[in-house]
Amino acid sequence: MxxxxxxxxxxxxxxxxxxxxxxxxxxxxxxxxxxxxxxxxxxxxxxxxxxxxxxxxxxxxxxxxxxxxxxxxxxxxxxxxxxxxxxxxxxxxxxxxxxxxxxxxxxxxxxxxxxxxxxxxxxxxxxxxxxxxxxxxxxxxxxxxxxxxxxxxxxxxxxxxxxxxxxxxxxxxxxxxxxxxxxxxxxxxxxxxxxxxxxxxxxxxxxxxxxxxxxxxxxxxxxxxxxxxxxxxxxxxxxxxxxxxxxxxGGKNHMVVMPDADLEAAANAFVSAGFGSASQRCMAVSLLLPVGVETAEKLRELIITKTKALKMGAYNDESADFGAVISSQSKQSVLKAIDQCIEDGAELLLDGRSYQHPEYKNGYYIGPTLLDHVTTDMDFYKQEVFGPARGILRVNSLDEAIAVTNSHEFGNGSVIFTRDGKTAHRFFTEIESGMIGINVPVPLPVSYFNFGGLRRxxxxxxxxxxxxxxxxxxxxxxxSQKWPEQIEGHQEISLAFKIT
Structure with a gap:
């Protein structure tokens, strides 16, 4: 038993x-x-x-x-x-x-x-x-x-x-x-x-x-x-x-990358913040928003290379980067979200749907999955996907990146990678998220700062x-307390609404 x-x-x-x-x-x-x-x-x-x-x-x-x-x-x-x-x-x-x-x-x-x-x-x-x-x-x-x-x-x-x-x-x-x-x-x-x-x-x-x-x-x-x-x-x-x-x-945390950013650092940040713990974190980066075609193409290649190097494994495998998702139901939900995103027109760059652990074939594993050309009308964009499937949503400007981020029903965390202080200041000022990162991929505050998102x-x-x-x-x-002196007589009656 x-x-x-x-x-x-x-x-x-x-x-x-x-x-x-x-x-x-x-x-x-x-x-x-x-x-x-x-x-x-x-x-x-x-x-x-x-x-x-x-x-x-x-x-x-x-x-x-x-x-x-x-x-x-x-x-x-x-x-x-x-x-x-x-x-x-x-x-x-x-x-x-x-x-x-x-x-x-x-x-x-x-x-x-x-x-x-x-x-x-x-x-x-x-x-x-x-x-x-x-x-x-x-x-x-x-x-x-x-x-x-x-x-x-x-x-x-x-x-x-x-x-x-x-x-x-x-x-x-x-x-x-x-x-x-x-x-x-x-x-x-x-x-x-x-x-x-x-x-x-x-x-x-x-x-x-x-x-x-x-x-x-x-x-x-x-x-x-x-x-x-x-x-x-x-x-x-x-x-x-x-x-x-x-x-x-929940959260659907956006990571904006400007053309002036350190793209190598941004790619490392996206992979680590996106796929850590099999992406089962409310503060995980869900979507990459590269600004401009050139930024998108360069980042895409960097991220593909780095993500391919990730290793899945059992919880006690010291060489594993991340493990299985929590349940069979969770695995099926993530697979369904990937299938629907492809059907809706996204480009599949990395496909982890068929991954199977060589020793634990019944484990709830999903390999790291990456989709490009995600759009705001896709369910994959709208819903929190609690598993290792991340998306790239291309934007043409900072204005568009801010508008897309603020239009989402979730406002947990948002991140920008840039070398420009004015851009970072504008992002912080205009983004409607409870926790914001500037060149920090997971803006989870230390315990003596308040934690919490906005919107839903x-x-x-x-x-x-x-x-x-x-x-x-x-x-x-x-x-409110008063300790009057011990004297004969009493305070006069007053019905006025005031403190005397």
Whole structure:
């Protein structure tokens, strides 16, 4: 019987379940375990734990005592990097090197959570009028519901939850059912770091669990990362139940290359940012927009040569540049997108559809695929393709490049390669994307800057990283106070709407 990956509630692993689904190793295509699927009862148990006396004590604990746990968590993440990278790679399919990179960014997010006392400080004004002082404080929201995607099993959860917990909140987390084991490993690290039971809870599952979280009256906020379709659903349903919701969704990130750019550097950037992690990143470069025919022809040849040199392999193959996509369904979706793009008139430059790993013939591999002459009316342009198929969309000017980029429904990230400062400044000023790169292919900010897209790449006004995330996990209380002298008599009655 296959191993059952269960839930984590009140500091205990729970494996009982009425429903479950398979977990695969994408590198081999083999089923390696079953993931328990929770229900309304499971979510209620987790929320009850997250609302317990332990959780209330945690919310009132000193910054110093909470930060001791965060410091220890950081040490454990560093010490356990090798073990955690193996778990991520086996269930996700990304290479060990890529998994270690993800863990490094997770640690960076944990380090920023150590700044919780600084980024949640309130304000104070003395004697605003009549010896009245006014001050504000930020306090924990309460129970935070976290819903995270398969493509970053540890980085996104760590960034979300380290800050939320550091501030004094408790967690109910639904990881992707495709990669559940890293979540349980993370839970064990929290416990070893000294986090009291009940603060950190995991309910594995599917839409049943998501809906139960969105409807539960004791979950005050929902933090989500995933597809646009589901993110919009989470935002609309969550807010209809009076929750604050931050939903970070899809992207179709454009990379503009000007004629004056270092084309060798631009080609390297496009290949690395486009095909890393089998292109399963919301910040991956999806489309190359070379400006002018000469730029397009030169870049095309450079990119073909560099892309041909990429090697696919199993997650534990040290020589592999990237691995398999997450599932058989994902592979079929990417293949369908490529077929449709060719049918719509694009030129196929590199075809990875028939790639098969010599040892793991059932693995979910797609070779790097490159298409030229993509146009804005093609589905390949309009939709996020979560797999190693990238496109070239030719433009004649910077004006056209900006117009094309801004016309897309997504506004996650946009990049330009140029040597001209005026061009770069204009691009930054006019592009409607949340994250912009100037000669930087993946403009993913460090954890102490805010992260989030525009348009349909984000629902809600918060951000995933940075000070704005800390504000999302807190609510503001403002106090006006006056301490009159102890004298006989009383203040006269006044019905005027003013401060005296």
């Amino acid at each position: 296959a191993q059952l990956i269960g839930h984590y509630i009140s500091g205990k692993h729970i494996v009982e379940t009425q429903r479950s689904g398979p977990i695969f190793n994408p590198s081999t295509g083999e089923e390696i375990a079953q993931c328990a699927y929770g229900d309304v009862i499971t979510v209620n148990q987790a929320v009850q734990a997250a609302s317990s006396l332990n959780a209330q004590k945690w919310s009132k604990a000193s910054h110093a005592s909470r930060l001791q746990v965060i410091y220890k968590l950081r040490e454990l993440m560093i010490a356990k990097t090798e073990e955690l990278a193996e778990i991520i790679g086996r269930e996700h399919g990304k290479t060990i090197a890529d998994a270690k990179g993800e863990i490094g960014r997770a640690i960076e997010g944990i380090e920023f959570a150590c700044n919780a006392p600084q980024v949640t400080k309130g304000e104070y004004a003395r004697n605003v009028a009549g010896d009245i002082d006014v001050f504000s404080v930020r306090v924990p929201v309460g129970v935070i519901g976290c819903i995270t995607p398969f493509n970053f099993p540890i980085m996104i959860p760590a960034v979300m939850m380290a800050m939320a917990v550091s501030i004094g909140n408790s967690i109910v987390w639904k990881p992707s059912e495709k990669v559940p084991s890293a979540a349980l490993f993370f839970a064990n690290l929290w416990k070893e770091a000294g986090l009291p039971d009940d603060i950190f809870n995991i309910v594995q599952g599917d839409k049943v669990v998501v809906d139960a979280m969105l409807e539960h009256p004791e979950i005050s906020a929902i933090s989500f990362v995933g597809s646009t379709q589901i993110g919009e659903y989470v935002y609309q349903k969550g807010t209809s139940h009076n929750k604050r919701v931050a939903a970070f969704t 790449s984000k629902f809600g006004e918060s951000h995933l990283y940075g000070p704005d995330a800390a504000r999302f996990y807190t609510k503001l209380k403002t106090m």
